[in-house]
Amino acid sequence: MIGFHLARQRGGAWRYYRVDIAYNLFGEYSVQRKWGLRGRHGALGGSHRTAWFSNLRDACLAAERWQKRAMRRGYARLAREPGHNELTVI
Numbered sequence: 001m002i003g004f005h006l007a008r009q010r011g012g013a014w015r016y017y018r019v020d021i022a023y024n025l026f027g028e029y030s031v032q033r034k035w036g037l038r039g040r041h042g043a044l045g046g047s048h049r050t051a052w053f054s055n056l057r058d059a060c061l062a063a064e065r066w067q068k069r070a071m072r073r074g075y076a077r078l079a080r081e082p083g084h085n086e087l088t089v090i
Helices: 056-072
Strands: 002-010 013-023 029-037 046-053 076-080 087-089
Touching: 002 056, 013 056, 029 056, 046 056
Parallel strands: none
Antiparallel strands: 002 013, 002 076, 013 029, 029 046, 076 087
């Protein structure tokens, strides 16, 4: 699975935006987007959408488009620092 994590702080609350590209057993690629308040999971914590593509190129282009859109809205990329388990804004 290929993916990236984004986050932003607004009004004291951290929000997350996650995009993952996955391949399934039927030969299709999916782009899964998840977003919501950090620290909450399930129906109360966020939303998700899945889009299906017949090839990896189209899936990557869609994921890149959604990443750029989120970054225009104030989200920043997250990364793991070596030796740490938590994600940090880069």
